[in-house]
Amino acid sequence: MTDHVEPASHPAPDPSDAHGSVYDGLLGGDPSHWAFGTDFEDPLAGVDTTIPEGVDARDLATYCLMLADDALIASQRLSQWTSRAPDLEEDIALANIALDLLGQARLLLARAAAADPTLVPALPEGSPVPPEDALAFFRESGEFRNVRLVETDNGDFAVTIVKLLVLATARLALLERLASSSDHVLAAVAAKGVKELTYHRDYAGRWFLTLARGTEESRRRLEAALAVVWPLQAELFATHEVERRVAAAGVGVDPATTADDVAVVLAQVFAVSGVEQPTQAALAGVQGRQGRDGLHTEALSLLLAEMQVVARAHPMGRW
């Protein structure tokens, strides 16, 4: 099979004739036992993938990257809680949310690659790395289009909850509108994502209330977390040129149009929790550039260094 692995030195009987009982379950093909997003099928099978008229393919692809990168980087951060959460139930819940966002990211990266293959980093001739992985693992930090909110450190559980509340509320409002996109793929991804994000928002909202009304310590930490996170939320509602164009084409959503609805939801959470509306100013960009332009915090390249290290060491690898 290979030229450097020794041939098996110990002959054995036919594996099918005995001792197989314990492994019977391994031979079945019941896909319901597999985690979401772990199947071998084309995730966009059955969906019309033609690019709608009136939208520039590169704009569509770039827009998909923005939506994908928010989900991918948020997922990477949330998965860092695994084995570290305050209780087993929270470990499982945060992993669920990370899995949902990862699933959304994969579909959106695949859509970006299909809409404009020139955005996919070039790999050596014959590389088996699929486009979603080329985009996730072989882009530089300046090519990531996520908002800075999702890339910053998890902080304590309060920071994570406040970040998740802001992200899930904003993304839910966006995907609710995106479900009527003239792009069938985006519409399908959005419709699926709405159900997931409704749970994410509910989870974060319940914990926000619990921390606000729990102990003095939890309230102190929650208020400190709000002060850390609030400067990062405005970027979610700042309209990038690409977003403006895809919205005009009926393919995307201008995030500024969701700002009022999101503010109402958050104000309600604050009111129920007895927490004052934060007033911290928005985090400035650099020469007007922010996350959507590829201008990030120092945290992103460190996050990517971890995320990309194995994939980059094996550009011809099969996984």
Add this chain to the structure above:
Amino acid sequence: MTATDTAGTDPLQAGFDATIGHGDRIEPRDWMPEGYRRTLVRQVAQHAHSEIIGMQPEGSWIGRAPSLRRKAILLAKVQDEAGHGLYLYSACETLGVSRGELTEKLISGAQKYSSIFNYPTLTYADVGTIGWLVDGAAICNQVPLCRTSFGPYGRAMIRICKEESFHQRQGYELLMTMMRGTDEQRAMVQESVNRFWWPALMMFGPPDDESPNSAQSMAWGIKRNSNDDLRQRFVDMSVPQAQALGVTFPDPELRWNPERGHHDFGQPDWDEFMQVVKGNGPCNTQRIAHRRKAHEDGAWVREAATAYAAKQAAMATAGGAA
């Protein structure tokens, strides 16, 4: 048939003995000898702790998974382990010990977990090898426990074994895929198998003649097969799988013995095993420190949830009285 000496004089003991004798299940509200309860708590807690500590060696690769599909698989797998820990702590709670007490015993070192998790994961191939060999060995140990005499434990094990078998398949499939990749990937798989083969064999515990708790546990129906029997079964199953994969095991004594109808194989380094069990393994300190930090860092969150629930309950009571 039991090792207790009060059988026949005490009707409770006699009823218990009869249940065990018929191969029926003991349920939480049934009378049980104190030694049986204590042994079960020890075994189920150790199993639960193994699931929770077992999240760490693989969990450390979630952030570095080399494809998004593998990231999803690994994240879901480690999440399943947290779920297994939850079922098993719940089974233990039916014996009158809380999850909080058990966690304290884990991080104080009073209770053990499977020594395999005190070995480091050094490459992404280890994720596959742990699925194939470590989960495979765990399944060999655990499938007989689906018939164990204590009902909640047996029922938890049925669900756990189903999920473990998928983890094993996923691990083996990862290694298969890597073997179809580059020379570097094939070498990575072989190196990983070389490192995990002996620790996987150690997972069945010491040889039968040196296993202090086995006889009583077998008599009580808590344990169903001897360590050496299960180890033999695992070796016999794994050899053809290694051949299909294209890797070898690092054991010069490993060969088919047609007279026995089994493979002969060498012994793991039991001195190393004892060192790891005693706490001197490569990762013992790290694993417990990680778990302790998560537990302590999360204390204020658990306290907040308890305080909030108490306030809600008080309000509900006040509202109900009004």
